Each structure stands twice: as structure tokens, then as C-alpha cells.
Amino acid sequence: MGRKILIVGGVAGGASAAARLRRLSEEDQIIMFEKGPHVSFSNCCLPYHLSGVVENADSLVLMSPEKFLKQYNIEARVNNEVLSIDRENKEITVKNLLTGEEYKESYDKLILSPGARPIVPPIPGIEKVNVFSIRNVVDIDKLNKFVKSMKTKNVVVIGGGFIGVEAAENLKEAGYDVTLIEAMPQIMKPFDYDMVQILHKELYDNGVNLILGDRVSSFEKDTVILESGKKIEAEAVVMAIGVAPETELAVKAGLELGETGAIKVDQNYRTNDEDIYAVGDAIEVYHALTNSYTKLPLAGPAQKQARGVADHINGMQINNTGFIGSSVIKVFSYNAASTGLNEGLIKALNLNIKYDVVKIIPGDKVGLMPGCEPVHFKLIYEIPTGRVLGAQAIGKGNVDKRIDVIATAIKFGATVNDLRDLELCYAPPFGTAKDVVNLAGYVGSNLLHGLFKQVHSSDVRGLVESGACIIDVREKNEYEQSHIIGAKNIPLSELRERLDEIPKDEPVYLHCRSGQRSYNAVLALQNLGFKNVYNISAGFMGLCFYEYFNDKTTGRNKIVTDYNFE
Numbered sequence: 387m388g389r390k391i392l393i394v395g396g397v398a399g400g401a402s403a404a405a406r407l408r409r410l411s412e413e414d415q416i417i418m419f420e421k422g423p424h425v426s427f428s429n430c431c432l433p434y435h436l437s438g439v440v441e442n443a444d445s446l447v448l449m450s451p452e453k454f455l456k457q458y459n460i461e462a463r464v465n466n467e468v469l470s471i472d473r474e475n476k477e478i479t480v481k482n483l484l485t486g487e488e489y490k491e492s493y494d495k496l497i498l499s500p501g502a503r504p505i506v507p508p509i510p511g512i513e514k515v516n517v518f519s520i521r522n523v524v525d526i527d528k529l530n531k532f533v534k535s536m537k538t539k540n541v542v543v544i545g546g547g548f549i550g551v552e553a554a555e556n557l558k559e560a561g562y563d564v565t566l567i568e569a570m571p572q573i574m575k576p577f578d579y580d581m582v583q584i585l586h587k588e589l590y591d592n593g594v595n596l597i598l599g600d601r602v603s604s605f606e607k608d609t610v611i612l613e614s615g616k617k618i619e620a621e622a623v624v625m626a627i628g629v630a631p632e633t634e635l636a637v638k639a640g641l642e643l644g645e646t647g648a649i650k651v652d653q654n655y656r657t658n659d660e661d662i663y664a665v666g667d668a669i670e671v672y673h674a675l676t677n678s679y680t681k682l683p684l685a686g687p688a689q690k691q692a693r694g695v696a697d698h699i700n701g702m703q704i705n706n707t708g709f710i711g712s713s714v715i716k717v718f719s720y721n722a723a724s725t726g727l728n729e730g731l732i733k734a735l736n737l738n739i740k741y742d743v744v745k746i747i748p749g750d751k752v753g754l755m756p757g758c759e760p761v762h763f764k765l766i767y768e769i770p771t772g773r774v775l776g777a778q779a780i781g782k783g784n785v786d787k788r789i790d791v792i793a794t795a796i797k798f799g800a801t802v803n804d805l806r807d808l809e810l811c812y813a814p815p816f817g818t819a820k821d822v823v824n825l826a827g828y829v830g831s832n833l834l835h836g837l838f839k840q841v842h843s844s845d846v847r848g849l850v851e852s853g854a855c856i857i858d859v860r861e862k863n864e865y866e867q868s869h870i871i872g873a874k875n876i877p878l879s880e881l882r883e884r885l886d887e888i889p890k891d892e893p894v895y896l897h898c899r900s901g902q903r904s905y906n907a908v909l910a911l912q913n914l915g916f917k918n919v920y921n922i923s924a925g926f927m928g929l930c931f932y933e934y935f936n937d938k939t940t941g942r943n944k945i946v947t948d949y950n951f952e
Contacts, residue, residue: 388413389494391699392478394468394635396425398688399499399666401449406696408458416460417491419480421467422522425451430685432526433549436533437556443527471496471639473659495661495699498636498649499692502629502667502683511605515623520549533622539563542610542620544602546573548715550626551585554594555718557624564594565618567610569601569627575731576713576724577778580745580844580928581764584780585717586935592718629683631668644670648681653706654698655691663699665691674708675727675775675796676735682709710776712793714786723789726776726796727766740769744802744829745842745923747900748822750783752814759783760900760927765792765802765826772801772834779822791823802830829905838908840921841895843932846870849895850945856895857888859907860926864899868948870929878903881910890916897922897929927951 391407391414393400404416418425426449434440451462465483472478477492504519506512518529533541539562543554546568554566566573566589572582573589573596589596600612610618631648642658644650648670655663667683669691687709694704714723732739744765749758761781767774777792779785795805805827812819820828832838841849849856856873858865865875876884878898888894894916896904901923908921922929930949937944 388415389699390415390492391417391495391497392491392493393418393497393499394478395499395501395666396420396462397427397429397499397501397666398685399501399692400497401426401454402689402692403497403499403665403696404454404460404462405458406693407699408460410696410700410702412459416458418454418460418462419466419468419478420462420464421483422524423464424523425449425454425462425464427523429522432520432523433552433556435526435556436530436553437559439556443523443530446523446526468635471635471662473639473662476661493661495663497692497695498657498662498664498668499666499688500632500635500668502631504625505628505630506625507627509602509604511611514607515605515610515620516608517623517625519625520553529622529624533557533560533562536621538619538621540608540619541565541622541624542567542618543624543626544610545626545628546570546598547575547626547628548713550624551589551715551717553624553626554589555592555716558592558594565597565610565620566594567597567600567602567612567618569599571599573598574715574722576711576728577722577780578728578730578764580842580932581762581778581780583935584762584931585720585722587931588718588720590935629667631681633668636664636668644679646670646679646681654704655695655706656698663695665695672706672708674710676731676737678735680711682711684711684713686712707797710793710796712789714789719782720780721782721785722778722780723786724776724778725789725793726774728776728778729766732766739775741766741775742769742830742833743842743923744826744833745901745928746822746825746829747924747927748825748902749818750781750785750822751817755814757783761785761788761822762924762928762931763788763822763826765805765830767802767830767834769834772803772830774800774802774805777826784816788822802827802834806831838905838912838921839919840923842923843929846895846922846929847933847945854895855889855892856897856922857907858926859896859898859904868926868930868946868950870897870926870946871944873897878907881907882914885911885914888916890918892918894919895922896920897925899925900927901925 424447427447454460454462467481469479477490481488541562542565544567558564600614603613604611642650649664666688670679673680710726712725747760750761751758759782764778766776774795779788810821858873858875859878861877898904911919934949
């Protein structure tokens with residue numbers, strides 16, 4: 387005799403659990419409840435309907451209730467909201483939102499996958515603007531139809547996370563005048579401030595009115611008012627400031643919440659009730675690198691959790707090793723991926739971790755090949771072990787595969803020495819003989835073993851303003867095109883003949899375009915008796931991206947004669 391398993395919520399968590407449960411048993415009765423009209427849809431593709439990349443809203447729906455029943459023998463009840471859980475009698479109360487009827491359904495096992503809701507704070511005057519959020523197909527269809535009917539082209543997106551950035555990009559691609567507002571100094575928290583400047587510039591260059599470090603204080607009629615006093619016209623306002631786990635049902639049932647405010651689960655994704663499990667955006671998960679609990683509203687982890695629950699219900703062992711948070715996003719012509727820890731997270735959580743950073747900008751394939759693009763790559767590793775802690779990569783080519791390698795390396799406790807020795811695929815159209823990941827391992831290993839010293843782009847402004855000795859080892863024509871103010875040009879090809887121009891009694895900071903030639907210059911000088919020389923990591927190109935957006939928007943003093951991103 388099979389069991390009766392009820393699932394609250396569909397999409398990545400609930401639908402994946404249902405499908406895995408059926409694959410493991412033909413005897414169980416499986417019923418899914420979804421208060422919306424669609425039980426399985428591609429929520430990650432929702433913003434792409436705004437630009438027409440996904441032309442029809444109906445295409446976002448992946449599985450209908452009829453298909454679930456025919457293909458999997460799973461009953462999916464849409465427009466049915468679960469109102470409460472009676473743990474003692476092991477039954478739920480459900481409301482049919484189309485008829486208003488309420489009924490009860492018993493269970494042997496219950497899986498909660500209610501997801502997370504968009505945060506819409508009660509900002510004064512919010513009723514005076516047309517506010518939208520993006521959670522499901524109904525939401526995106528409603529937003530898309532409204533903006534097409536607007537008299538103006540003015541749209542404001544509030545929040546610079548995944549949904550906010552993707553919505554801003556797709557609305558801009560569709561021809562709207564888009565303002566993206568982020569209260570923090572940067573968008574996209576998975577990336578460090580020095581890396582995310584590339585994305586800031588890309589939004590700026592593509593005509594998005596990007597406003598950072600300014601919070602929405604109130605609304606007037608079709609107008610957003612910021613704390614700075616700025617007023618932005620907005621016929622439509624998209625709220626994308628974040629999501630909060632849907633915990634109301636769990637709280638009413640007496641299920642425990644964790645320290646993050648999300649549903650607390652054990653290593654098997656079981657709540658404090660042995661017959662109730664929870665997965666997806668509503669739960670907190672263990673972060674394998676911070677050794678603490680966090681919320682991780684991503685589809686990949688939700689599907690892994692769902693599979694684990696189905697396995698555990700069927701007596702199979704779960705290998706729950708926690709999560710590290712791997713993600714990728716497209717921002718106009720750039721792709722940006724990250725995994726593991728970044729410097730911002732380490733500092734925000736006050737983690738007692740000693741670490742160092744590798745920053746390189748190699749090509750994503752052999753330079754002779756069409757379409758070769760630079761990859762801005764940042765690796766964080768532990769001192770003194772060399773253990774890989776995280777990485778970020780931004781470029782116009784395949785950055786995701788490099789971060790996937792790093793995510794795998796982290797999973798198995800690899801070090802920078804291991805990255806150096808990885809045997810990765812190579813052919814000129816795909817990569818280089820020493821891949822980006824290998825090069826990061828080489829640099830990290832050199833730093834770890836004290837072969838040379840470095841400073842970063844964020845340090846250069848202070849060096850310029852203090853009058854430090856900065857040497858540009860690029861060729862003369864490169865220097866003349868644009869350079870750091872006050873830097874002396876001694877090309878690498880002339881370095882050994884001009885040693886008398888380099889001081890030995892003070893620190894010397896060297897750079898080239900990307901950091902590679904200046905690294906060779908640093909080692910040459912060290913071998914010639916210079917002891918206090920530093921490489922400026924990521925070179926002139928890294929510095930340009932770091933400084934450009936701030937100078938454009940804040941009017942700070944320029945520290946380069948012109949910006950060269952070639």
C-alpha cells in the first residue's frame with residue numbers, strides 16, 4: 387500500500403520533489419498544491435519576456451496539470467491555496483480560489499515548497515505609483531502588458547539584485563527609459579566592489595540611468611523621490627529589492643524557524659516535525675565555507691534539496707555537504723559569474739579567515755582567434771593553506787565554465803597549487819593552453835610562496851595622491867594613448883638599460899595593460915637587486931574599470947589621463 391504525499395508549492399522545489407518521488411515509487415499518491423494558475427514555470431526566464439527574448443508568456447509554463455497527471459501520475463491542483471496544517475491529525479486545509487470551497491486533505495508525508503515573496507515595503511505614497519513585482523508568469527504578463535500601454539517610456543526598477551538587473555536590462559532592450567535604483571553603493575552583492583564596476587559601466591554605457599547609494603524615501607504621482615531629493619518620473623515602478631521566505635504556513639503550524647528567519651531544517655531537509663519536510667527559497671541552508679546558516683534563493687540548490695527529500699522519504703541516504711552559492715548573470719554584452727566567498731562577505735560576517743587575492747585579465751581564448759575577449763578574474767584563497775575560497779569572473783565570453791571549475795575545486799577542498807596543475811581542455815577557439823583557471827593558480831601559488839608582492843586597483847588612488855613611484859612598463863605608444871597621472875614610462879623592452887632611473891630607496895609600483903608584463907618586470911628587478919617592488923594586479927585595464935564609473939558619476943579627480951578599456 388502506497389503512501390499519500392502532499393506538496394505545497396511547485397516550480398523548482400515542489401515539482402522536482404514530485405517528479406523524483408514518482409521515479410522512486412509507482413505506489414505513492416502524490417498531490418501538489420499551487421495557489422497560482424501555474425504549477426511549473428521557468429521563473430528564472432521571467433524578465434526575458436519583457437524584451438521579447440521569450441516572446442509568449444505561455445512559453446514560460448513548463449508543465450500543465452494535465453501533463454503532470456498523464457506523464458507522471460501526479461495530481462497538480464492549481465488555484466488551490468493551503469491555509470493551514472493540522473500536525474496532530476496529519477491533514478491540511480485547502481481553499482479552492484476559483485470556487486471559494488474549503489476542504490481537508492490527509493497526508494503521510496508533507497513537503498513545503500512555498501518559495502519567497504517579493505519585499506514591497508510600505509513606503510509613503512506607494513499608492514500614487516503603479517507598482518509591480520516579479521514572482522510568476524501572471525506578474526510578468528501583467529507588467530509587460532502595462533508598460534506596452536504606457537503614455538511615456540519611463541520605468542523605474544528598485545533593487546540591484548538578479549531580478550532587478552535582469553528586469554532593467556530587458557526593459558531597456560525593449561526601448562524603455564529605465565532608471566535602476568540601488569540603496570547600497572553597488573549592485574549584485576555576489577561580486578566585490580572592484581569587480582562590479584565593470585557591470586556598473588556596462589549598464590551606464592547602455593543607457594540605464596543607474597543610481598547607487600541613494601534610497602527611495604517616498605512617492606508622488608508617477609514619481610519616485612529619493613533621500614537625496616532627486617525626483618524620477620516613473621509611469622511603472624518595479625519592486626525588486628529582495629525576497630522574504632514564505633513562512634506563515636509553517637509558523638501557524640508551530641514549525642521552527644532558524645536564525646535567518648527562514649524555516650529550520652535538519653540535514654535531511656526535515657522540519658521539527660518528522661513527517662514534514664521543506665525545500666527551496668523558504669528554508670535556510672548551511673553554508674559550507676562560512677560554517678553558518680544562510681538563505682539561498684536559487685533554483686539549483688532548490689532542485690538538489692527536492693531530490694534529497696524524495697530520496698529520504700524512500701529510505702535513501704542524503705549526502706548534505708551544504709552550499710557555497712554559485713551564480714551567473716548576463717548584463718547586456720557581459721557575462722558575470724561567482725562562487726564561494728568574496729571579500730565583501732568575509733568582511734560583513736567578520737569571518738576569522740586570513741586570505742589573499744589574485745586578479746588577472748587574460749584572454750578567454752587564443753588571441754589570434756575571432757571573438758577573443760578579456761576575462762576579468764578574481765580568486766580568493768586562504769593563507770597559509772592556499773585553499774580556494776571563492777572566485778568571480780566577468781567578460782564577454784565563457785566566464786561560467788571557469789567559475790564552474792572553481793566551484794568544483796572548492797567542493798573537493800582544492801588549493802591554488804591544484805588549480806595550477808589542473809588538466810583542462812584546450813583548442814584555440816575554446817581557450818588557451820594555460821587556461822584562465824590555471825593562470826590564477828600560478829599567480830596564487832607565486833604569491834603564497836612569496837615570489838613577488840602586489841597591490842590592487844583600489845590602492846592606486848592613494849599611491850598617486852601620495853606621489854609614490856609608479857612605473858608603466860607598456861610600450862611608448864600605449865603610454866601616450868592614456869596613462870596614470872605621474873607614472874613614469876619605462877617599457878619592459880628598455881627596462882634593463884634604464885635601471886638607473888628606478889629608485890632603490892623607496893617602494894616602486896609597476897604596471898602594464900593587464901599585469902603580466904609588469905609581473906615579469908618585477909621579477910627581473912628583484913633578480914637585479916631591487917627589494918621593494920610591487921606589481922599592480924590587473925594592470926591599467928583593471929584600474930580603468932575600477933575608477934571610470936566613480937569619476938563619471940561623482941566627479942572625483944581623475945587619476946588617469948584618459949580611460950582605455952582595450
